[in-house]
Amino acid sequence: xxxxxxxxxxxxxxxxxxxxxxxxxxxxxxxxxxxxxxxxxxxxxxxxxxxxxxxxxxxxxxxxxxxxxxxxxxxxxxxxxxxxxxxxxxxxxxxxxxxxxxxxxxxxxxxxxxxxxxxxxxxxxxxxxxxxxxxxxxxxxxxxxxxxxxxxxxxxxxxxxxxxxxxxxxxxxxxxxxxxxxxxxxxxxxxxxxxxxxxxxxxxxxxxxxxxxxxxxxxxxxxxxxxxxxxxxxxxxxxxxxxxxxxxxxxxxxxxxxxxxxxxxxxxxxxxxxxxxxxxxxxxx
Amino acid sequence: xxxxxxxxxxxxxxxxxxxxxxxxxxxxxxxxxxxxxxxxxxxxxxxxxxxxxxxxxxxxxxxxxxxxxxxxxxxxxxxxxxxxxxxxxxxxxxxxxxxxxxxxxxxxxxxxxxxxxxxxxxxxxxxxxxxxxxxxxxxxxxxxxxxxxxxxxxxxxxxxxxxxxxxxxxxxxxxxxxxxxxxxxxxxxxxxxxxxxxxxxxxxxxxxxxxxxxxxxxxxxxxxxxxxxxxxxxxxxxxxxxxxxxxxxxxxxxxxxxxxxxxxxxxxxxxxxxxxxxxxxxxxxxxxxxxxxxxxxxxxxxxxxxxxxxxxxxxxxxxxxxxx
Numbered sequence: 032x033x034x035x036x037x038x039x040x041x042x043x044x045x046x047x048x049x050x051x052x053x054x055x056x057x058x059x060x061x062x063x064x065x066x067x068x069x070x071x072x073x074x075x076x077x078x079x080x081x082x083x084x085x086x087x088x089x090x091x092x093x094x095x096x097x098x099x100x101x102x103x104x105x106x107x108x109x110x111x112x113x114x115x116x117x118x119x120x121x122x123x124x125x126x127x128x129x130x131x132x133x134x135x136x137x138x139x140x141x142x143x144x145x146x147x148x149x150x151x152x153x154x155x156x157x158x159x160x161x162x163x164x165x166x167x168x169x170x171x172x173x174x175x176x177x178x179x180x181x182x183x184x185x186x187x188x189x190x191x192x193x194x195x196x197x198x199x200x201x202x203x204x205x206x207x208x209x210x211x212x213x214x215x216x217x218x219x220x221x222x223x224x225x226x227x228x229x230x231x232x233x234x235x236x237x238x239x240x241x242x243x244x245x246x247x248x249x250x251x252x253x254x255x256x257x258x259x260x261x262x263x264x265x266x267x268x269x270x271x272x273x274x275x276x277x278x279x280x281x282x283x284x285x286x287x288x289x290x291x292x293x294x295x296x297x298x299x300x301x302x303x304x305x306x307x308x309x310x311x312x313x314x315x316x
Numbered sequence: 317x318x319x320x321x322x323x324x325x326x327x328x329x330x331x332x333x334x335x336x337x338x339x340x341x342x343x344x345x346x347x348x349x350x351x352x353x354x355x356x357x358x359x360x361x362x363x364x365x366x367x368x369x370x371x372x373x374x375x376x377x378x379x380x381x382x383x384x385x386x387x388x389x390x391x392x393x394x395x396x397x398x399x400x401x402x403x404x405x406x407x408x409x410x411x412x413x414x415x416x417x418x419x420x421x422x423x424x425x426x427x428x429x430x431x432x433x434x435x436x437x438x439x440x441x442x443x444x445x446x447x448x449x450x451x452x453x454x455x456x457x458x459x460x461x462x463x464x465x466x467x468x469x470x471x472x473x474x475x476x477x478x479x480x481x482x483x484x485x486x487x488x489x490x491x492x493x494x495x496x497x498x499x500x501x502x503x504x505x506x507x508x509x510x511x512x513x514x515x516x517x518x519x520x521x522x523x524x525x526x527x528x529x530x531x532x533x534x535x536x537x538x539x540x541x542x543x544x545x546x547x548x549x550x551x552x553x554x555x556x557x558x559x560x561x562x563x564x565x566x567x568x569x570x571x572x573x574x575x576x577x578x579x580x581x582x583x584x585x586x587x588x589x590x591x592x593x594x595x596x597x598x599x600x601x602x603x604x605x606x607x608x609x610x611x612x613x614x615x616x617x618x619x620x621x622x623x624x625x626x627x628x629x630x631x632x633x634x635x636x637x638x639x640x
Contacts, residue, residue, distance in 0.1 A: 121530070140520050
């Protein structure tokens, strides 16, 4: 197990309610886990706890079996690469220089980057398909390119796990699909992947497991088909939804408009548990 | 960086040092500077060896140190407007130094210590003030806090001077005007002792500054010990500012102008940026000092006036750009 939280409880201020309450989760190599849930559910808090950035009230976080508090930041950076929610470059680096910063944890304070580092950077640029951007200043990139650069920087760390917090926020369909395909490909090549996302449907299609968090508590944890059920999602998100399936058979969520709820009830039998794909798509079109 | 650029930079540094040695109330031709430097019996030897050489060296080291302070602070608060003067460090150091000078506590070695305590207190106060608006270090609030703390320290400085005896006031006032008129080999030694460790530490952590310039969370994720680095930058910049202020008074804007100019010409990675900023900052202050002692000859302008005349327009330009 590469990342593991055991009954973790976190409180931001002494009198505040628990931000995480007995949360457990595990991410192994070649496994993509998506953390979903409503705003304020504790998703980002869980990631920060997993990375040792928050004091735990109880429970423990293990990285490769060792308590996260025993890791130095540099040694942790050699195992876990993180792509945060937002980041703005303050100074005008080029893409290649930015990705080279991923080698920080592998370099001494006075050693210049060597051939190993350059190879890691070049491979990261290749895998993220941004080789042609290498000499561009980062402030000239589009949102999608900038995300890829940050994924490449995390890959240059040569980590065993990749953690992404809302990687597709503010990306269009093409860029979000490209990014998730890339993440899936990286996980299939052996990395452990943990993705926080609001895109239930992308989670349903790409993730091996989904962890549903609400108000700091794990509501469900399992394969997408098990977690993404209508009643659970409607209750947790406090909005009626229907669950159908995509062309590849993975569950897809459709939030319902007022008045559609009854319609949905009537069609429940047709679409669940194993709907005929065409019928279902038609019924919601 | 290419070998050609390094060579060019070294030549510029040498040229600035030579200009610094030859310009002044009594302009010296190049050969007089040369013979004065190497032959103790030469006519210009006293001027070159006892007056100008320590003065030029001190201006160079102070300029370099202030430049590095500015670059490090800018990386840490992720804003090109940060520098010791605008963040209130200089005024805090000035207050400490004025107290030490006016009360004649210690001697040449004690003034930097008092200035250091003042600078640390100022940086702590600025930090506390900027936390009032939530726990994030908003650069604009930080700069505002710096201005407020600077004004506060300035008021206390006036109070200390009014309350101290006549010779104390005179000493403190002369020192407050700033400049390298009192430079000596001893002053150079005092400054070097206080400055060498923090300069070395900042150079040693140059790569970490690249990460912290990305923001705290990305820096954590890439492997930097952010809190330790932040403390280190505070202490080192406070110490460097204190040593500078103690040896030549309050000189503003060097830490603003120099890193900005260097960033536009060279790559912004700190491993090469910091040494270049040190050299260029040194040259900048040597030349500013030359201007200060030649422009209204035989009088001398305080060198802080010259740096402010250059620095304020640059500040205005940068402010426009960052708010745009």
